[in-house]
Amino acid sequence: MYEGVVQSLIDELGRLPGVGPKSAQRIAFHILAADADDVHRLATALNEVKEKVRFCVACGNVAEAEQCQICRDPRRDQSILCVVEEPKDVVAIERTREFRGRYHVLGGAISPIEGIGPDELRVKELMTRLADGSITELIIATDPNLEGEATATYLARLVKPMGLRVTRLASGLPVGGDLEYADEVTLGRAFEGRRQLDV
Amino acid sequence: MHVSHLSLVDFRSYAEVELPLDRGVTAFIGPNGQGKTNLIEAVGYLATLGSHRVAQDAPLVRLGAERAVVRANVVAGSEPDARAALLEIEITPGKTNRARINRAPASRPRDILGVLRTVLFAPEDLALVKGDPSDRRRYLDELLVARAPRFAGVRSDYERVLKQRNALLKSASAAMRARRGGAGTPDLSTLDVWDTHLARAGSELLAARLELIEALRPLVAKAYESVAATESGTSNVDIRLDYKSSLGPDVHLAADREHLAAALTDAAARMRKDELERGVSLIGPHRDDMVLSLGPMPAKGYASHGESWSFALALRLASYELLRTMGGDPVLILDDVFAELDAGRRHRLAELVSQADQVLVTAAVPADVPAALSGVRVDVSDGVVRRAA
Numbered sequence: 263m264y265e266g267v268v269q270s271l272i273d274e275l276g277r278l279p280g281v282g283p284k285s286a287q288r289i290a291f292h293i294l295a296a297d298a299d300d301v302h303r304l305a306t307a308l309n310e311v312k313e314k315v316r317f318c319v320a321c322g323n324v325a326e327a328e329q330c331q332i333c334r335d336p337r338r339d340q341s342i343l344c345v346v347e348e349p350k351d352v353v354a355i356e357r358t359r360e361f362r363g364r365y366h367v368l369g370g371a372i373s374p375i376e377g378i379g380p381d382e383l384r385v386k387e388l389m390t391r392l393a394d395g396s397i398t399e400l401i402i403a404t405d406p407n408l409e410g411e412a413t414a415t416y417l418a419r420l421v422k423p424m425g426l427r428v429t430r431l432a433s434g435l436p437v438g439g440d441l442e443y444a445d446e447v448t449l450g451r452a453f454e455g456r457r458q459l460d461v
Numbered sequence: 462m463h464v465s466h467l468s469l470v471d472f473r474s475y476a477e478v479e480l481p482l483d484r485g486v487t488a489f490i491g492p493n494g495q496g497k498t499n500l501i502e503a504v505g506y507l508a509t510l511g512s513h514r515v516a517q518d519a520p521l522v523r524l525g526a527e528r529a530v531v532r533a534n535v536v537a538g539s540e541p542d543a544r545a546a547l548l549e550i551e552i553t554p555g556k557t558n559r560a561r562i563n564r565a566p567a568s569r570p571r572d573i574l575g576v577l578r579t580v581l582f583a584p585e586d587l588a589l590v591k592g593d594p595s596d597r598r599r600y601l602d603e604l605l606v607a608r609a610p611r612f613a614g615v616r617s618d619y620e621r622v623l624k625q626r627n628a629l630l631k632s633a634s635a636a637m638r639a640r641r642g643g644a645g646t647p648d649l650s651t652l653d654v655w656d657t658h659l660a661r662a663g664s665e666l667l668a669a670r671l672e673l674i675e676a677l678r679p680l681v682a683k684a685y686e687s688v689a690a691t692e693s694g695t696s697n698v699d700i701r702l703d704y705k706s707s708l709g710p711d712v713h714l715a716a717d718r719e720h721l722a723a724a725l726t727d728a729a730a731r732m733r734k735d736e737l738e739r740g741v742s743l744i745g746p747h748r749d750d751m752v753l754s755l756g757p758m759p760a761k762g763y764a765s766h767g768e769s770w771s772f773a774l775a776l777r778l779a780s781y782e783l784l785r786t787m788g789g790d791p792v793l794i795l796d797d798v799f800a801e802l803d804a805g806r807r808h809r810l811a812e813l814v815s816q817a818d819q820v821l822v823t824a825a826v827p828a829d830v831p832a833a834l835s836g837v838r839v840d841v842s843d844g845v846v847r848r849a850a
Contacts, residue, residue: 373625375624377632408658412651415657
């Protein structure tokens with residue numbers, strides 16, 4: 263145990279995800295040794311992130327204004343919507359630069375064990391967005407695990423009566439990898455999702 | 462297949478053991494409580510990622526130590542084209558275990574399944590005949606995994622779906638009770654989704670079990686005959702092995718996965734009211750059983766002690782036969798079983814297993830080990846493992 267404030271800093275850092283007691287101690291002493299200006303910048307960033315960042319009223323992504331940058335951008339394709347679990351999934355898809363539509367962030371996946379059902383997710387907001395008919399394709403990009411798949415099945419059934427095109431991201435082999443190293447489940451999925459080779 | 466070297470660090474009673482092993486029979490001899498079973502339990506752990514004695518990992522780690530390490534050199538095939546693999550698992554209770562193959566880390570412990578295959582006989586096997594359905598389901602599922610390691614994934618997917626579905630049923634059931642008398646029903650829109658996923662994972666497990674029962678049936682009958690022979694002249698008892706499904710008796714007629722999935726979905730819809738009332742999933746492979754019968758009678762409750770043992774041994778011998786038809790001889794482990802058997806069964810079992818690539822036997826006294834299994838003797842006393850001269 264360290265004295266007063268040092269220990270409380272270590273305790274606070276230790277509550278962050280992926281930071282154990284040893285790492286918390288190392289970070290705390292790094293901060294102690296660091297330049298006062300650097301530490302102030304970190305403190306300001308921490309404060310501002312809680313004060314300024316809000317969630318986009320349209321898609322649920324992190325935003326600094328009423329709407330996030332993507333929703334405000336008029337060049338985005340208004341007819342395609344991609345459903346993801348978390349804001350960090352938006353960033354991951356944006357990095358590909360393949361997708362030019364807009365997003366809808368659910369804020370998680372259906373998981374009764376954790377008490378998360380459709381009411382705890384931004385499903386109602388999604389239905390409201392789809393109601394006016396301007397969106398013609400819904401891409402479901404929830405995680406390819408059990409909870410993500412269950413959420414995908416649920417959404418697909420929910421929007422089916424609306425008659426729009428619903429797609430699911432493909433699962434399969436990693437690019438640049440070796441076939442022999444793929445696990446059986448992934449390889450099985452890749453077989454299911456195989457497609458015609460156009461030559 | 463055989464284990465040519467076993468090392469343990471902080472496993473059970475052992476701080477450190479290095480144990481070279483040979484093909485053929487090795488008998489571990491020593492009084493009770495000296496650590497014989499710990500040695501073969503470690504071998505079993507590398508093959509199944511579980512212990513045959515405990516469900517949790519914590520008891521496997523030596524008191525006061527943080528983690529245990531089990532390492533074995535496994536040789537498959539015989540000279541000149543024998544292939545060796547070094548398997549290693551680090552058991553840390555409460556955390557994810559880490560496995561390595563030939564010193565390269567495996568991304569999941571599950572990835573080492575299938576490298577070492579074992580068939581283990583233990584006094585607990587009597588529960589296969591006399592115990593609960595869960596004992597027989599575990600027998601089937603473990604055999605599925607030993608045969609095709611990808612079923613480890615199927616099994617854990619099914620368990621995960623089941624947990625989620627049960628959580629939903631439980632909260633819906635509580636909500637219904639709270640609302641009793643009032644109007645309205647809880648939101649069941651996501652239950653349909655879990656039904657679909659239960660049917661998907663469940664049908665895969667169910668189809669595999671049905672296929673396994675078909676493959677086992679003749680092998681178990683044959684093994685029973687060889688173990689129980691001469692008991693009443695020739696054993697002409699009709700041995701049967703049937704799958705009892707929560708879907709009803711005709712389940713084997715729809716053996717392909719699509720039909721089974723449809724049947725599971727229908728059954729779940731039929732049972733919905735009951736499931737909501739009780740708050741658990743009542744349909745699926747987790748409610749099934751394997752029925753063993755002797756002539757017209759079920760073995761459970763009707764078979765004598767001797768018949769029950771014959772059946773239990775027949776099930777293990779059938780696993781052995783099944784596994785050796787694909788991928789070579791598994792390592793046979795006989796943990797203290799001879800002391801449980803009468804002279805006749807003891808002798809016939811020894812004859813049946815003596816030809817395996819490798820047999821590891823534990824016994825309290827040398828007299829318990831039948832003559833047919835004479836081989837290397839290793840004395841285990843007070844945690845010291847010594848090869849007898």
